[in-house]
Amino acid sequence: SFKSKEEQKAAEEKKLDNITIPQILDRIRLKLANIEKINFNKDGNYFQTADQGIDQLIDNLQNDPDIGYPIEGEMLNYICRGGRQGKMYLYSAGSGGGKTRFFMQQACYRSLPRLKDGKLIMPAELQKVYFISVEQEPEELQTMILAYISGVEEHKMHWKTWTEEELNRIKQAGEILKKYGNNLYIDRIPEPSIAKVRSTIIEKILDKNVDMVVYDYIAIPEDDEGIASKRQLRSDQVLMQFSNMLKEVAVSYNIFMLTGTQITGSDPRSKMARGFADIRDGKSIADKADFCMIGCEVTDEEY
Numbered sequence: 001s002f003k004s005k006e007e008q009k010a011a012e013e014k015k016l017d018n019i020t021i022p023q024i025l026d027r028i029r030l031k032l033a034n035i036e037k038i039n040f041n042k043d044g045n046y047f048q049t050a051d052q053g054i055d056q057l058i059d060n061l062q063n064d065p066d067i068g069y070p071i072e073g074e075m076l077n078y079i080c081r082g083g084r085q086g087k088m089y090l091y092s093a094g095s096g097g098g099k100t101r102f103f104m105q106q107a108c109y110r111s112l113p114r115l116k117d118g119k120l121i122m123p124a125e126l127q128k129v130y131f132i133s134v135e136q137e138p139e140e141l142q143t144m145i146l147a148y149i150s151g152v153e154e155h156k157m158h159w160k161t162w163t164e165e166e167l168n169r170i171k172q173a174g175e176i177l178k179k180y181g182n183n184l185y186i187d188r189i190p191e192p193s194i195a196k197v198r199s200t201i202i203e204k205i206l207d208k209n210v211d212m213v214v215y216d217y218i219a220i221p222e223d224d225e226g227i228a229s230k231r232q233l234r235s236d237q238v239l240m241q242f243s244n245m246l247k248e249v250a251v252s253y254n255i256f257m258l259t260g261t262q263i264t265g266s267d268p269r270s271k272m273a274r275g276f277a278d279i280r281d282g283k284s285i286a287d288k289a290d291f292c293m294i295g296c297e298v299t300d301e302e303y
Contacts, residue, residue, distance in 0.1 A: 211256065
């Protein structure tokens with residue numbers, strides 16, 4: 001049966017009479033919250049039930065898992081699920097701790113074949129890698145590349161203490177590099193600024209179809225240092241801006257970014273317990289990375 005207008009009005013008035021003051025305030029707060037969400041929440045609305053989109057998630061896990069291209073090191077590769085596109089990995093070590101060689105090893109692993117037991121071992125898939133150095137000259141980087149391909153230690157090349165067989169491997173590595181060298185681009189930016197590094201990386205990504213960028217390593221930018229002092233920014237704030245830029249490029253252009261920092265302190269041992277508190281001038285850099293590593297010499301107790 002249909003209620004008359006008078007009956008509907010009486011029912012509404014009775015309902016209003018039964019509402020308490022706190023309930024009225026809660027309804028007003030809810031309306032204000034909805035208005036605020038519509039007008040001020042620019043990050044999107046992520047509220048949902050726990051089951052929403054679950055079928056699509058299971059399908060993605062089955063057909064498109066979040067696993068990147070394999071990186072060098074079986075345990076390391078397992079822990080971080082490979083070098084994933086759109087991610088930034090951070091490797092920190094002390095001065096002389098082998099950061100550049102670690103970075104070059106990872107770059108070569110993705111982009112070049114290597115000799116092992118007289119056979120040419122090819123990567124699962126050859127990818128384009130862009131390696132940026134702040135300190136090393138191209139010739140120094142090329143020696144590392146020859147060592148990776150040939151399996152001959154660098155010091156033997158520098159001191160010319162190789163055997164005849166090792167020299168043949170080095171020459172063979174040179175021929176291999178001539179054939180596959182367009183997969184690995186090396187560069188040096190001796191006086192980097194945030195803007196210069198960003199524009200250079202983006203240009204190479206677009207021009208050379210780069211899949212991975214290695215930036216060795218995050219430090220106080222030379223021509224940003226003056227700007228930082230004018231803006232009264234601390235060195236850690238400048239470094240955070242640099243790491244923000246690298247992370248933003250990785251996400252925006254869907255490439256794998258590998259970079260690093262130095263850890264402070266004169267004692268190279270027992271760094272495990274102190275961890276990222278030792279990152280020079282900026283612990284917050286580690287917060288921007290998707291995966292963090294520290295290279296250190298461990299004590300017997302830690303081992």
